[in-house]
Amino acid sequence: MHELEVKNLNYRYSDAKKDEYVLKNINMSFDKGKIYAIKGKSGSGKTTLLSLISGLEKKYEGEILYQGNKLSIMDLDKYRNTDIGIVFQSYNLLPSYTAEENIILSMDINNLKNIDKKQKAIDLMKSVGLSESLRTRRVLKLSGGEQQRIAIARSLSYNPNIILADEPTGNLDKETEDEILKIFIDLAHKENKCVIIVTHSKNVSDKVDEVYELKKSL
16 A cells, blocks of 8 residues: 555646646555655646645545545545655745744644653654754744744654655755755655645756656646
8 A cells, every 4th residue: 555645636726717727637656655646837836746745635537545545535634744745945934933843733733742852853853864952943034944943844744655856956056955865865765755836947856756747637
């Protein structure tokens, strides 16, 4: 059984014509312990696919299966809060919060209890290559690469099985991109996560285990 599977997936916007699909007959499978890239030109539906996989968009034709279960009949709030972590290109951190506070907020939202949240935040920061000394620094005082590492640490705060990343290196220089990519590769190969990255970067596509390419529907 695949960790995540997309079967005969079709999607169109609510105001689109009957035959105007953003995604048409999409079939993909994703497993733990592997890192994947989804690439394609602008308008090919990459971010839409991520929204569908993460349960943020619910109206579609076909099936999306998580561990053999249909997303369409699952508790999607629980799925997003326990099974899947999302990393955004723009980081989506709260700028007035410190690095540590951003990570702890994720734990609070996901109702994690009976843990030392400050220590867990420190441990997560170390796991993505950040010094403990940065934990009390406000997000706006951090570099782009440091902010993205905090975003990754935040997505790991509730130990999800799947990590989805939407252009996570799009705003970063080549050296920092390589460092962030190594974190994702280690999450897949060493932590047995299923990592799925939407990307335009050839550098990223060349280093993952498998690449899916989306093309614009006609």
